Amino acid sequence: MTFWPWSKELEVGIAVIDEQHRWLVEQTNRLHEALQAGSERELIGEILEGLMDYTMNHFIVEEELFDRLGYPESAAHKAYHNRFTEQVMSLLLRHENGEEVGMDALELLKRWLTHHILKVDKAYVEHFRKHGVC
Ligand SMILES: [Fe+2]
Ligand SMILES: [Fe+2]
Secondary structure: OOOOOOOHHHOOOOHHHHHHHHHHHHHHHHHHHHHHOOOOHHHHHHHHHHHHHHHHHHHHHHHHHHHHHOOOOHHHHHHHHHHHHHHHHHHHHHHHOOOOOHHHHHHHHHHHHHHHHHHHHHHHHHHHHHOOOO
């Protein structure tokens, strides 16, 4: 059974963003599978690093749109992104120091992404649409 199945509810309705969110959910599921299988630290580290890179890239895509479209909530939204990046960085550091952080990472990813997509990302959709992004 999939740990976190993608659902319609998670869609913001902007293709490029939905595709990226979907990838993040898939990788969260991949991390879950790796933990269930008792996979080696290397694989878990690799998934975490991949998530870190991809998340940063995704945040840049959103933030460039905020700047281009004059999104009024940009500063608060960027602060959420920055805080999350710090949390993932700290997990990676702990991982590199030999700690087992898989479960903490899984918990953070699911909780943070769910809240962020449903509440924080969905809040920009109307503004984006008004400016022709679909
Ligand atoms: Fe997002
Ligand atoms: Fe966001």
